[in-house]
Amino acid sequence: MVVKEELLKKTQAYYCLDCGKCTSVCPISRFNGGFSPRRILIGSLTGRYEETLKDEKLYTCLTCGLCGTRCPSDVKFVEFIKSSRFEGQKLGNLVPCSHGGAIQSLMRIMTSPSLEQRRLDWVPRGAQVAEKGEVAYFVGCLPYFDAFFTDLEVNSLKIAKAAMKILNRADVEPVLLKNERCCGHDLLWAGDLDNFKKLAEHNINAIEESGAKTVITTCAECYRTFKIDYPTYIGPLSFKVLHITEFLIDSVSQGKLNFKKTRKKVTFQDPCRLGRHLGMYDQPRMVLSSVPGLSLVEMERNQQSAICCGTSGWMNCDAISKRIQSYRLKSAQQTGADSLVTGCPKCYIHFKCAMKDPKMGKELEIEIKDLTSIMADALGR
Amino acid sequence: MAIERSESDELRIGVFVCYCGLNISGTVDCEAVAEYAQGLKDVVAASTNRYTCSEPGQQEIKNDIKEHNLNRVVVASCSPRMHEPTFRVACQEAGLNPYLLEMVNLREHCSWVHIHEPEKATEKAKDMVRMGVSRARFLQPQIEKEVPVARSTMVIGGGIAGIQASLDLANAGYQVYLIEKKPSIGGVMAQIDKTFPTMDCSI
Amino acid sequence: MTDVGRHPRIELMTLSEVADVQGYIGNFRVKVLRKARYVDEKECTACGDCIDICPVIKPNEFDLGLSTRRAIYQPFPQAVPAAFALNMEECLGNNPIACGKCLEKCEKECIDYDMQDEEVEIKVGTIIVATGMDVYDPTELDEFGYTRFENVITSLEFERLINSGGPTEGHLIRPTDWQLPKRVAFIQCIGSRSEKRGNPYCSNVCCMNTIKDSLLIKDHWPEVEIKVFYMDIRAFGKGFEDLYKRSKANGVMYIRGIPGDIREDPETKNLILLAEDSNSGKVVEHEADMVILSIGLIPSAENSLIRQLLTLSRTSDGFFMEAHPKLQPVDAPTKGVFFAGCAESPKDIKDSVTQASAAASRANILMSAGKFTVEAITSLINEELCKACGVCARVCPYHAIEFDKEKKLPARVIEASCAGCGTCGAECAFDAVIMRHFTDQQILGQVEAILEENPQDKVVVFACNWCSYAGADFAGISRLQYPSSIRIIRTMCSGRVDENFVLHAFKLGAPVVLVSGCHFADCHYINANRWTQKRVEKLWDKLEKKGIRPERLQLEWISAAEGLKFAKVMKEMEELRQGVTLEEIEYTRKEL
Amino acid sequence: MAKKKKQEEFEPKIVVFACNWCSYAGADTAGVSKIQYPHNVRLIRVMCSGRVNPAFVIKAFERGADGVMVSGCHFGDCHYMFGNYQAKERFEVLKSLIHLLGLEKERLRLEWVSAAEGGRFAQVVKEFVEDVKKVGRSPLALTNI
Amino acid sequence: MAEEADFKCLRCGHQFKAPYSPKDEPQERACPQCGSNSVRRIKEKAKGK
DSSP states (O other), rough: OOOHHHHHHHTGGGGOOOOOOOHHHOOOHHHOTTTTHHHHHHHHHIHHHHHHHHHHHHOOOOOOOOOHHHHOOOOOOOHHHHHHHHHHHHTOOOOOOOOGGGGHHHHHHHTTTTOOOOOOOTSSOOOOOBSSSEEEEEEETTTHHHTTGGGGTTOOOHHHHHHHHHHHHTTTOOEEEETOOOOOOHHHHHOHHHHHHHHHHHHHHHHHHOOSEEEESSHHHHHHIIIIIIHHTTTOOSSSSHHHHHHHEEEEHHHOOHHHHHOOOEEEETTTTTTTOOOOOOHHHHHHHTTOOOOOOSSOGGGGOOOOOBBBBTTSSSSSHHHHHHHHHHHHHHTSEEEEEESSHHHHHHHHHHTTTTTTTHOOOOOEEEHHHHHHHHHHH | OOOOOOOOOOOOOOEEEEEETTTTTTTHHHHHHHHHHHHHHHHEEEEESSOSSHHHHHHHHHHHHHTTOOOOEEEEESSSHHHHHHHHHHHHHHOOOOOGEEEEHHIIITTTTTTTTTTHHHHHHHHHHHHHHHHHHOOOOOOEEEEEEEEEEEEEEEEEEHHHHHHHHHTTOOOEEEESSSSSSSGHHHHOOOETTTTOOOO | OHHHHHTTTEEEOEEEEEEEEETTTTEEEEEEOOOSBBBOOOOOOOOHHHHHHOOEEOOOTTTTTEEESSSSSSSSSTTTTOOEEEOTTTSSSSSSTOOHHHHHHTTTTOOOTTOOEEEEEEEEEEEEEOEEEEEEEEEOOOOGTTTBBBBBBEHHHHHHOOOOTTTTOOOOOOTTTOOOOOEEEEEEEEESSSSSSSSOOSSSSSHHHHHHHHHHHHHHTTTTEEEESSSSOOOTTTHHHHHHHHHHTTOHHHHSOSSSSEEETTOOOOEEEEEEEEETTTTEEEEHHHEEEOEEEEEEETTTHHHHHHHHOOOTSBBBBBBTTTTTTTOOOTTTTEEEGGGSSOOHHHHHHHHOOOOOOHHHHHHHHHEEEOOOOOEEEEEETOOOOOHHHHHHHTTOOEEEETTTTTOOOOOTTTTOOOOOHHHHHSSSSEEEEHHHHHHHHHHHHHHSOOOGGEEEEETTTTHHHHHHHHHHHHTTTOTTEEEEEESSSSGOOOHHHHHHHTTTTOOOEEEEEGGGGOTTTTTHHHHHHHHHHHHHHHHHHTTTOOOGGGEEOOTTHHHHHHEEEEEHHHHHHTTTHHHHHHHHHHHH | HHHHHHHHHHHOOEEEETTTTTTHHHHHHHTTTOOOOOTEEEEEEEEEGGGGHHHHHHHHHTTTTTTEEEEEETTTTTTTTHHHHHHHHHHHHHHHHHHHTTTOGEEEEEEEOOOOOOHHHHHHHHHHHHHHHOOOHHHHHHHHH | OEEEEEEEETOOOOOOEEOOTTTTTTOOOOOOOOOSOOOEEEEHHHHHO
C-alpha cells in the first residue's frame, strides 16, 4: 500500500532526511527500543504503509509532538499518525484501548442523541450558574473520570469546582451544559472520525443553543479539540474558545481577581496539547506568576522539550507508560518543588495513578495539583 | 498612437512554421497552419520546415527574404527565449533589421501543452500565427546603441573571492577599487585554520 | 592578501561602505563612505606601543570573543593594511578629560582623534559583488544548548581554538576547564537542510570542514575520540573522498543520526548526546567532553543594501540570483555587475576563487572591448503628445526619465539607463510614451488577432517575459497539459500592460483576461510589478462601476520555475471562462 | 399514547454475566429443573463475577442492551475467595456511570445466585425483565439500531 | 496594532482579513484558501452600498 499523496503533502513526510532526531527524543523510544518514529515513517514511505497501518505501534505513539520540535524538515509526524489511524479504522484495526475500552465505549454512548445525562450533580450549592448567557464553561469528562477512577481517588471534579469559583469571583455566571458530550478528542486520536464528528456536532449545537459566545475549558485536550479539530473537521465555530489560563490572564489584568500571598514552590508539567500542539507555554506560567510569592521552578525538560505524561487517548497504557511517568515524577521531585502543577486533567490522573503503584509509588510521591485548582485555592478576598 | 507606418512601406510578411521534428508536428498539423498563414493579409510566403533552427532551416529564411523581398519575418517554432537570437542573426545576415522578426511559440505554448487535443491545438496554432502576423505588421527596425565601458572596476567585499577578483583584474591592467567594511581584508577565510582538501594554511 | 596591499593598481578602501550607485553598465558612479580609522594608515607601522597602554578591553571579534583586544587594535597579525584602527565608540580619548594615552605614546604621531568620515566618488565600468556570507547562529536550536552549555561551540569557534594564531595558540582546550577534551563530538547540518529552523539548503562546506577538523585533531592528539553525527556526508570534490577516507582510517567514528537532545552533566560539564544510529535503529547515549556544531552559511547581512543599490534580486535561499543558473552563473541580472564567492551561493575556497577569476574574466571581456551594446527595447517620448505631467518619471524604477517639474518641458528618456519594462508606457495617460518593440499597436494587434474569431472561447493572458512567460515555457517543457483556450501575449514586464489593452480585450468580447507577472521579490525591473497591481486594482473598480464582474480580470504572480502553477492557473482561467455568459460579453461590448 | 403501545410490544434485550461456579450453575439447575424464565436474557459465562470488567457492561449498553445483570456467588462462597467483593466494588462504579449517563438504575443489577438456587435464578431474571420492561427501550438501543 | 482590511478573492470568492494600511507599499497577496493572487480589497464605501 502506498502512502496517499494527500497525506504526504499535508504532513511533508517525504521531506524526511532520515536523521533520527525524532527517535532520539521520543519518550517511547527511550524506554522501548523497538519504537522509532523515523522507522515508522521511512517504512511507510518505502512501500510498507500497509504494515504501518496494521502494526500496533501505530497506536503506541503518544502524539505528544516532541519529535516535531526537533525535526529539521518540519515533518508533521503527529498529523501523519492521526490520519493513518483514520485509515487503520477503515481497515477495522483493533485499537489497543486501556481499561478494556470502557472509556471509548462511554464516549460512543454519548453519540446517542436521546441521552439525557445527569452530569451536573457536582455543582456546588452556592455556585452561580446561568441557564443562558454569553459564557459557557465546558466541563468535559471530569464527572465520568471521578466515577470511573474511584479507586485512584482522583477527585478531578475539584478542577470543575475550582473553575466555578474563579468564574464566579470574576463576576461571570457561566452556562453549564446539561447535555454536553465528551469533546471527542480520544475517539479522534483513536481514528474514529465518524463518532468524533457526532460528538462535535452535539457539542456545537448545545453551545449554540445556549447562546454562549465564549466557551471556557479547563482541559488541554478539549481546548485543542475545539480550537483545531472542530474547525478542521466540522467548520468554523460561531463562538470563541478560551482556555482557563487565558481567562485568568484577562481577569487578572483587568483587576477582577487577586490572590493571597503564598510561599509555595511549584513546577509545571506542560501538557502536549496545550504546549506543543498550540504553543501555549507562557500563558500558564504567567498565570502562576500572578500569585504573589509563588515561585516556579522548571524541570530539566520543560516547555518545548517537556516530556509527556505517558499515555494518550486512553490507549496503550503499559509498562512503558509507567516508566515515562516515573521518570517525569522524578524530574519533578528533583526540582525541589512542593507540588507538581498540571495543566491537563489527564496528566493529573496519569500521575496520580503512577503514584498508586504498590512498588514504586512511595518513591514517586509529590503533591499534584491542577492549575485551575491551585489558582482557585490562591484566590484572595 | 505614435509612429504610423508610412503608406508606401508595403508589407511583405514571410511565415515559417517549424515541425521541430515531432515536437510540434506530432500534435499540430503544421501544413494546415502554413496554409492558413498563406491566406492571411500581407503574408506573401508561408512554408514549413523540419528544423527551422538548423543551418538549412535558417538558410531557407534567408533565401525567402531575398526571393520574396520580405520585410517582416514570423517564425512559428519554439520560445523566443530559446531561439530569438538565432533567427535575429539570420534576418540580419539576409539584410533585414533583426527587430523585424516575430516569434510564435508553438512548441512550449501549444503542442507540448495540448498533446491530447491535436485538432484544438491546430486551431490554437492558427490563432497564434495570426497574432504573430498581426504584431509583425507593426514591427519597426530598432538600432542597438553602444556605450563606452570605463576601464576600472569596483570589488565589494575583501574576502577570498574579492581578493582573487581584484588581483586578477589589477594584473590585467585595470584600476581596481576594493571596498571592505572591516579594518582588514581577509573575511571569514582568514579566521579558518587549515583548509581542505590540501590541509594548508588559509592566509 | 599582502599582494592586494601593495598592488599599484588596487586601491584598498577598508572601513568603507558603498553608499550610492548611479549610472549604468560601463559608467557607474559610486559613492563610497570611508569611515575614519583614527590612525594614519600609511604612517602606522603596527609597532604595538599604543596597544600596551590602551586601558579599554573588549572582546575580539576576530576570535569570536574567545580573546580580548583593546580599543586601538589590529584585527589579527596578518591584517592588511597592516595598520591599527581605533574604535572611537569604545575609546576614552574622545572625551577631553579622559585618556589620550595612545596619542602620547605614538612616536610617529599617526593617531588623530579628529579624523572624519569622508565620502569618495569613484567611476567604474564594472562591479564585482563579493560580499561573502555570514555563519548561522545556532542559539535558536535550543536542543543543542549552544549558549546554555559552555562546552558546546560552533565550528568557527573551533577554528579559532585550533589556530596557532588564535587565543590558545593552537592548543585545543574545552572552555570550562581549559583541558584537552578526550572525547569530541561534531554535529553536522546545523542550520542547514532544515525547513523549520535554519535554512533549507545544504551549506556545501560543512561536511568537508568537519572532516578537515577531525584530521587536525587526530594529527595533534591521536588519542582524542571523535564522533561525527551526520545525515549524509557530501564529499564530492576533487580529493575530498580521499580526505574522508583518511579521517575514517584515523579512527574518527561517523554515526549516521543527528542527536535530538543534549544534556549537560552539571558536575563534570560533560555533554550527553542522545542519538538514534539510523543504521542500527538503536537510540544510544554518547558522552562527550566537547560538542562542535557544524554550522551552515547564510547570506551576508550586507546583501540587502547592495541589492537595492544595484537592483539585484535574490533566490529563495536569500543569496543573489544570477542571470542564468547554468549559462551565466557569474553574471548579475544587472548588466556590468558580476558575482564572486559566497554572495551568490555557499561555496568553499576553491570554488570561490574559481568564481572570482571567472567574474574577473567576465568583467575583463567588457572592459577590454571598451564598449557595450545596450538594450534596443527602450522607451521614447513623443514630445508633441507629452503634457509634462511627470507620471512616467515617477513610476520609472530606474530613474531613467528626466523630468523638470518647474520648467514643464516634455520628459526625456536616458536610453542607457532604461531597461525597457514599459511601465511608463502603461501609465502615460496621453499615449505619449512609445515603447520600442512593444508598442501599443503591436500589442493591440495581437489582442485583435486573438478575438477576431469566436472571442467567447478564448482567454487572453498577458505574461511578462522573465517570469510568467518563462513559467509557461516551463509548463511546456514539463508537458503539463492545460486547456487550449489560452492565448498568451508576451510583454517584457507585467508593468507594460496598459489599462487600454485590458479594456480593449473586453470590448472585443474576451470573456476572461489574466495579467501575470513575477512575484514581488523577483521583478526583473526592480519593482515595476507594484504598478501592475495598482493598475489591476483600479481596473477592478472601473469594471465594477460599469456593471462588469471584476472577476473576469484576473491577476497572478507566476515565476519562471512555477510551470505547475502556470498550468493550474490556466485550468482555473478556463473554468472562469466557462462561467461567463454570452449575455455578459454582449453587455460588456456595449458598455465599453 | 405511543409510548405505552410500544411498551406492550417491547421485548427487552438483556445481557447476564454469570460466574461459572455459582450463577451459571444456578442457571443450569433452573434448566435441569425445567423452571421457566423469560427468553430475553443472554447469558455470558465468566469464571468469576470479579472478571466482569466495567468495560464489558458499558460495551453491552453501547451496543444497545436494555439491561445488564452481573451475577456471582454469595459472599463467602466465592470460588476465588474475594472475586465477588471486587465485583461489588466495580458495580458501584458502574452504578455511578449509569447514573451520569442518565440511564435508569433499573437497567443494571447485581445478584448473588448460588449453584443450588435454580428457582432463585429464574425469579431474579423474571423480576429484572419486568423492571426493564417498565423503563422501556434503552435510548442507546433506539439510536444504535 | 496593525490595521486590517477585508479582502475578497476573485477566484474562489473567499473573504478574509489581512493587515493593510494605505500608507504601505503594495504587497504581494494570496488568498489563504485557493492561493490565487487575484485578491481585491473591499473598500468601506462598497460595503455601505
